[in-house]
Amino acid sequence: MRWPFPTARSRPLGWPALVLRRGAPxxxxxxxxxxxxxxxxxxxxxxxxxxxxxxxxxxxxxYHLLWAFLLSGLGLIVVQEMCARMGAxxxxxxxxxxxxxxRVRWTVFAMLLLVxxxxxxxxxxxxxxxxxxxxxxxxRWVAVPLAVVALAALVLRLPYRPxxxxxxxxAALLLAYVAAAVLARPDWEAVGRGLLVPALxxxxxxxxxxVTIWGSQxxxxxxxxxxxxxxxxxxxxxxxxxxxxxxxxxxxxxxxVTVFVVIATAATLHAAGVAVDDAAAAARALEPLAGSLAAxxxxxxxxxxxxxxxxxIPLSTAYAVCExxxxxxxxxxxxxxxxxxxxLFAGVLGVAAVVVLWPGLPLLRAMVASQLLGGLLLGxxxxxxxxxxxxxxxxxxxxxxxxANLAAGATLLLVVVLELALVAxxxxxx
Amino acid sequence: xxxxxxxxxxxxxxxxGAPLRDRYGGRLGVVRDLIVRLDSGAPWPEVTGLxxxxxxxxxxxxYAQLARLDTSGAWLHEPRLHLxxxxxxxxxxxxxxxxxxxxxxxxxxxxLVRVDDLQLVPVEGRLRLAGIESGVRPLLRRLxxxxxxxxxxxxxxxxxxxxxxxPGPLPVVRLQxxxxxxxxxxxxxxxxxxxxxxxxxxxAMLDALPPQAAADALEELxxxxxxxxxxxxxxxxxxxxLEAMVPESxxxxxxxxxxxxxxxxxxxxxxRVSTPLRDLLHYAPATAxxxxxxxxxxxxxxxxxxxxxxxxxxxDAPRPRALVFVVDDRGRLVGVxxxxxxxxxxxxAPVGSLIDPDVRAVRxxxxxxxxxxxxxxxxxxxxxxxxxxxxLLGAVAADDVLQVVAPSPVRAGAAKVxxx
Numbered sequence: 001m002r003w004p005f006p007t008a009r010s011r012p013l014g015w016p017a018l019v020l021r022r023g024a025p026x027x028x029x030x031x032x033x034x035x036x037x038x039x040x041x042x043x044x045x046x047x048x049x050x051x052x053x054x055x056x057x058x059x060x061x062x063y064h065l066l067w068a069f070l071l072s073g074l075g076l077i078v079v080q081e082m083c084a085r086m087g088a089x090x091x092x093x094x095x096x097x098x099x100x101x102x103r104v105r106w107t108v109f110a111m112l113l114l115v116x117x118x119x120x121x122x123x124x125x126x127x128x129x130x131x132x133x134x135x136x137x138x139x140r141w142v143a144v145p146l147a148v149v150a151l152a153a154l155v156l157r158l159p160y161r162p163x164x165x166x167x168x169x170x171a172a173l174l175l176a177y178v179a180a181a182v183l184a185r186p187d188w189e190a191v192g193r194g195l196l197v198p199a200l201x202x203x204x205x206x207x208x209x210x211v212t213i214w215g216s217q218x219x220x221x222x223x224x225x226x227x228x229x230x231x232x233x234x235x236x237x238x239x240x241x242x243x244x245x246x247x248x249x250x251x252x253x254x255x256x257v258t259v260f261v262v263i264a265t266a267a268t269l270h271a272a273g274v275a276v277d278d279a280a281a282a283a284r285a286l287e288p289l290a291g292s293l294a295a296x297x298x299x300x301x302x303x304x305x306x307x308x309x310x311x312x313i314p315l316s317t318a319y320a321v322c323e324x325x326x327x328x329x330x331x332x333x334x335x336x337x338x339x340x341x342x343x344l345f346a347g348v349l350g351v352a353a354v355v356v357l358w359p360g361l362p363l364l365r366a367m368v369a370s371q372l373l374g375g376l377l378l379g380x381x382x383x384x385x386x387x388x389x390x391x392x393x394x395x396x397x398x399x400x401x402x403x404a405n406l407a408a409g410a411t412l413l414l415v416v417v418l419e420l421a422l423v424a425x426x427x428x429x430x
Numbered sequence: 431x432x433x434x435x436x437x438x439x440x441x442x443x444x445x446x447g448a449p450l451r452d453r454y455g456g457r458l459g460v461v462r463d464l465i466v467r468l469d470s471g472a473p474w475p476e477v478t479g480l481x482x483x484x485x486x487x488x489x490x491x492x493y494a495q496l497a498r499l500d501t502s503g504a505w506l507h508e509p510r511l512h513l514x515x516x517x518x519x520x521x522x523x524x525x526x527x528x529x530x531x532x533x534x535x536x537x538x539x540x541x542l543v544r545v546d547d548l549q550l551v552p553v554e555g556r557l558r559l560a561g562i563e564s565g566v567r568p569l570l571r572r573l574x575x576x577x578x579x580x581x582x583x584x585x586x587x588x589x590x591x592x593x594x595x596x597p598g599p600l601p602v603v604r605l606q607x608x609x610x611x612x613x614x615x616x617x618x619x620x621x622x623x624x625x626x627x628x629x630x631x632x633x634a635m636l637d638a639l640p641p642q643a644a645a646d647a648l649e650e651l652x653x654x655x656x657x658x659x660x661x662x663x664x665x666x667x668x669x670x671x672l673e674a675m676v677p678e679s680x681x682x683x684x685x686x687x688x689x690x691x692x693x694x695x696x697x698x699x700x701x702r703v704s705t706p707l708r709d710l711l712h713y714a715p716a717t718a719x720x721x722x723x724x725x726x727x728x729x730x731x732x733x734x735x736x737x738x739x740x741x742x743x744x745x746d747a748p749r750p751r752a753l754v755f756v757v758d759d760r761g762r763l764v765g766v767x768x769x770x771x772x773x774x775x776x777x778x779a780p781v782g783s784l785i786d787p788d789v790r791a792v793r794x795x796x797x798x799x800x801x802x803x804x805x806x807x808x809x810x811x812x813x814x815x816x817x818x819x820x821x822l823l824g825a826v827a828a829d830d831v832l833q834v835v836a837p838s839p840v841r842a843g844a845a846k847v848x849x850x
Binding site for chain 1: 530531532533541542543544546564569572573598600602627628629630631632654655658661662688839
């Protein structure tokens with residue numbers, strides 16, 4: 001009997017065989033495999049609240065608080081690196097580690113902080129969605145419920161990855177601020193001075209803005225997210241340097257974009273003395289670049305970054321709490337198997353939606369206020385992270401060295417001092 | 431212990447922080463931890479003593495010195511306390527330090543449970559660690575003040591003997607953990623457990639298994655996860671596991687490893703294992719060539735059924751799955767005979783007369799999806815793989831193709847959180 005054999009000679013060469021022969025270095029291989037979580041986390045961290053904060057700071061104070069963005073950006077790098085390292089070395093999430101190290105009571109405390117901070121952050125995202133929708137002429141009571149249902153379906157039941165790419169691409173529109181900042185011909189000398197010379201806050205409002213800046217740059221949920229993403233990706237101690245690079249790059253990208261948003265709004269809105277109280281005013285900073293399209297550009301970018309974070313924050317909240325208490329979790333479970341997980345997800349999203357739909361809520365101010373809340377709750381969470389990153393029983397040789405501790409300790413100290421100063425000022429003025 | 435009549439289980443959370451008392455009830459210190467020994471062979475480890483904080487120092491108090499141990503405190507039997515400082519020893523677990531608040535593996539339920547509280551039960555005069563409590567009830571017991579907490583009765587618990595303790599990545603002492611429960615699980619069950627654990631713990635568990643069991647379980651995991659678990663392994667052990675795998679699975683694992691490490695592992699293998707592996711690795715992932723098994727049962731075209739059966743029964747012959755492959759004297763495929771047809775035929779009949787003309791060969795570079803289509807079209811459980819010259823290279827089986835075109839959730843790595 002005859003078999004239908006084709007006559008051309010096939011070339012049975014898989015690419016691993018090629019690589020095996022050439023003996024490519026392991027490090028390159030691992031490096032490429034580990035890129036990702038940090039960049040996504042940073043992009044998500046550059047969320048609606050962060051954009052709003054940058055716009056408001058630039059428009060109301062000009063250049064002289066730029067140093068706070070730089071310093072908090074450095075703090076972000078330090079903190080994210082610690083979390084990514086803990087994820088790669090232990091293969092566990094931050095909530096899991098907090099529970100094992102600090103036991104039940106502290107865990108309840110940490111989770112309460114997290115749920116409050118993340119609910120605030122979710123409010124900021126939904127407010128961002130509402131503001132963007134209003135720029136396009138869609139009323140918020142249509143846009144917000146629609147977004148909530150769509151997000152829940154996307155995150156829980158549909159393939160999230162393609163949607164995430166669309167959101168990321170939309171959020172990348174905010175890179176337009178870099179061009180807008182340059183086109184607005186800012187006073188570069190003032191920019192340099194603002195970046196490098198820390199100016200003490202002049203009044204209660206500026207002190208609050210400083211805490212807000214830290215809260216918008218080092219958002220509490222991002223630390224849980226980046227560690228979970230590293231664990232999820234299955235990165236191990238062999239990929240540690242790549243994981244670090246990824247997180248640091250992500251943090252730098254996020255920070256640079258934010259700084260340019262501040263410069264752009266300072267050069268246009270602050271210089272012109274425009275008060276920013278809604279998204280339409282905020283969009284005007286893009287006019288030197290986009291002219292009449294400024295509102296559309298700002299709206300699309302804001303929508304993308306808000307959608308990106310609005311799905312991730314409730315999900316990582318539910319996941320962290322269930323992880324801490326050992327309840328079933330993850331979107332692969334049915335509703336009946338993981339009621340706490342789905343309940344928390346729906347609760348955070350639902351509460352935020354109710355807050356945003358409160359009649360007459362000033363959206364931009366709500367976005368900024370949520371970052372202030374995050375900043376106020378940041379101190380204790382940073383303390384948990386710092387203590388964990390120093391635990392040699394957990395991390396062995398991968399625990400914090402003196403340099404990491406100096407940087408992280410300084411960040412924590414600064415955050416706590418700012419928080420206390422704000423509280424003292426607020427009490428004094430009351 | 432006859433002196434401690436305790437019908438209900440004792441909750442460890444209520445013992446921690448309870449006073450250490452002398453025989454008259456005077457307070458000497460505070461109970462900080464309880465110690466159990468693991469190596470007694472019994473499913474419920476025995477409480478051997480406790481750690482008490484007395485005047486700023488952690489002292490070891492043997493269980494034999496206690497007259498009573500309950501929520502009112504630890505009552506000393508002897509008039510005075512022997513001041514033995516506490517030190518950690520192998521095969522001992524500290525319930526508060528090592529067990530409480532950690533995750534343990536519920537082997538039967540194949541899930542991780544958080545240890546919210548532990549239950550001790552007196553058995554024949556000894557106090558033993560019997561159960562693991564998790565959920566709202568034990569959490570409340572630990573959150574509320576003692577006076578309220580002691581009214582929360584012990585709830586339903588997971589039997590300690592049904593759960594697996596997971597030492598952290600950097601254990602303080604050496605522990606001899608019984609792993610028989612794990613060895614009894616089927617590979618797919620073991621794999622679903624391995625997929626759920628943090629990888630330092632998964633690796634520790636894998637290290638505790640014999641190479642064959644480890645290999646079987648690994649094959650059920652997603653290739654990336656397999657590679658992660660093997661990457662940090664001692665290379666001699668990794669090679670032993672690789673050797674225990676069927677060639678097509680071993681090739682998949684080596685293909686997922688960093689190339690240099692894959693090459694080092696291949697060099698450690700005996701030639702009879704590494705040569706067919708290298709041959710498989712020449713083909714791209716998810717092709718017939720990569721998925722096939724190179725060792726297939728062949729019979730010469732000139733043989734009779736009787737001779738063919740004798741060939742197949744040789745001890746070193748590959749075991750037939752569904753087909754027997756008929757080859758000419760130069761190793762080229764002539765056709766395939768279904769095993770059933772061979773068994774039912776007369777011994778004198780020539781095998782050539784039994785060839786199933788419907789089963790067609792695939793080329794080694796055929797993608798898995800094509801192979802699946804052809805398997806369905808030929809109504810076959812496996813297909814021969816031949817090169818351009820008609821040389822028989824191996825056979826690709828339906829189950830291996832299915833793992834690529836329709837992977838199980840564990841194989842697909844579905845335990846992810848954020849990648850829904």
